[in-house]
Amino acid sequence: MNIEKKTPSEKLGGVGCMQLFALHNKKARVVICNYGARLLSFCLGGKDVVCGPKSPAEVLADPNYCGAICGRVANRIAGAAFRMKGKNYKLAANDGNNHLHGGKVGFSHRYWKLDEQSDEVVVLSMVSPAGEEGYPGQITVRACYSLLDTKLTLMLVAFSTEDTLLNLTNHVYWNLAGKGNIDDHTLRVDANYYTPMKNHIPTGSIRHVSGSHFDLRHPQCLGGKGKKSLVLDDNYVLSRSAQGNVVRPAAYLTHGTLRLEMSTDAPGLQVYTGDGMSSPPRGGIALEAQGWPDAPHHANFPSIQLRAGELFTRTICWELLRGK
Numbered sequence: 001m002n003i004e005k006k007t008p009s010e011k012l013g014g015v016g017c018m019q020l021f022a023l024h025n026k027k028a029r030v031v032i033c034n035y036g037a038r039l040l041s042f043c044l045g046g047k048d049v050v051c052g053p054k055s056p057a058e059v060l061a062d063p064n065y066c067g068a069i070c071g072r073v074a075n076r077i078a079g080a081a082f083r084m085k086g087k088n089y090k091l092a093a094n095d096g097n098n099h100l101h102g103g104k105v106g107f108s109h110r111y112w113k114l115d116e117q118s119d120e121v122v123v124l125s126m127v128s129p130a131g132e133e134g135y136p137g138q139i140t141v142r143a144c145y146s147l148l149d150t151k152l153t154l155m156l157v158a159f160s161t162e163d164t165l166l167n168l169t170n171h172v173y174w175n176l177a178g179k180g181n182i183d184d185h186t187l188r189v190d191a192n193y194y195t196p197m198k199n200h201i202p203t204g205s206i207r208h209v210s211g212s213h214f215d216l217r218h219p220q221c222l223g224g225k226g227k228k229s230l231v232l233d234d235n236y237v238l239s240r241s242a243q244g245n246v247v248r249p250a251a252y253l254t255h256g257t258l259r260l261e262m263s264t265d266a267p268g269l270q271v272y273t274g275d276g277m278s279s280p281p282r283g284g285i286a287l288e289a290q291g292w293p294d295a296p297h298h299a300n301f302p303s304i305q306l307r308a309g310e311l312f313t314r315t316i317c318w319e320l321l322r323g324k
Contacts, residue, residue, distance in 0.1 A: 016111030018056045021122045023147040030147050035059055036068035036108040037124045037143040039172045044150060044320045051173040051284025064277055065171040068108035069143055070101040072135050074169040075270060075293040078201045082296035085163060091134040103133035120147045137162030151319040158312040166306040167291040168314055173274055173284025176255035181282040183223025188252040189216040191236035195292055204298045232271045235293050239267040242302035247315050251287050263317045264289035267302045289316045
């Protein structure tokens with residue numbers, strides 16, 4: 001169901017018409033936006049647990065990639081450059097000297113085309129021309145959101161006309177309380193290892209979480225009275241393989257009796273506690289299923305290279321459950 005009339009809007013991605021689409025059943029309701037193929041809300045029992053903009057004007061003004069598909073390459077590429085097949089490529093530097101979430105006009109700031117729509121499924125697509133943001137190859141990508149009971153699944157599919165880089169994720173922020181901040185939430189991540197960072201760029205090493213504040217193998221409170229808030233913007237190792245992984249549990253976020261279970265086939269999970277958000281700080285937590293940051297510069301990281309004619313796929317599932 002299209003829940004808002006087309007509204008002419010202009011942003012970095014050019015002129016387009018913003019549309020909102022509702023997925024719903026007897027248990028849950030989800031709203032998707034065609035600007036950035038964004039997940040704007042996920043309501044259970046009337047409570048929206050997605051943090052971020054809701055109206056078209058707020059979406060266009062959002063600086064935090066709330067709910068958006070990030071690409072071509074999510075996360076950072078150091079020095080906004082990479083080398084592939086003996087050729088150097090210069091990318092847009094939109095995070096200091098680094099390239100972040102696809103550059104100045106990533107997939108998050110483009111109007112996607114509606115391909116299919118029903119009460120429980122919406123499919124959006126877009127084409128990124130060769131040379132956009134400095135990347136080789138024309139990319140065609142589709143995003144399919146499907147709602148079953150209280151489980152929302154996102155499947156991303158893409159292919160390129162030339163060898164290129166591709167690393168897609170969804171950048172939704174979660175707040176299971178529906179308001180305030182995430183300090184009274186607990187988080188568990190099914191990962192034994194993480195990739196240490198320096199100035200948000202991986203050092204190239206892979207370290208065990210044991211004995212560090214990165215250890216989330218058991219539920220940890222993110223903050224609260226008398227407790228120093230856990231501050232994270234870091235990549236957890238879900239797999240050391242780039243492709244061919246099955247969808248498996250990755251993270252569990254809990255507030256009271258409400259629990260979010262996230263599963264994915266991505267090799268990494270960037271956990272960001274939203275400390276840089278403006279309204280309010282730590283108003284939501286982003287659990288970004290993706291390839292590892294700065295992968296082109298680390299031969300020991302899973303590759304994010306997509307060869308011409310090959311199919312890229314990524315699946316991310318979020319399920320809301322009640323009960324201890």
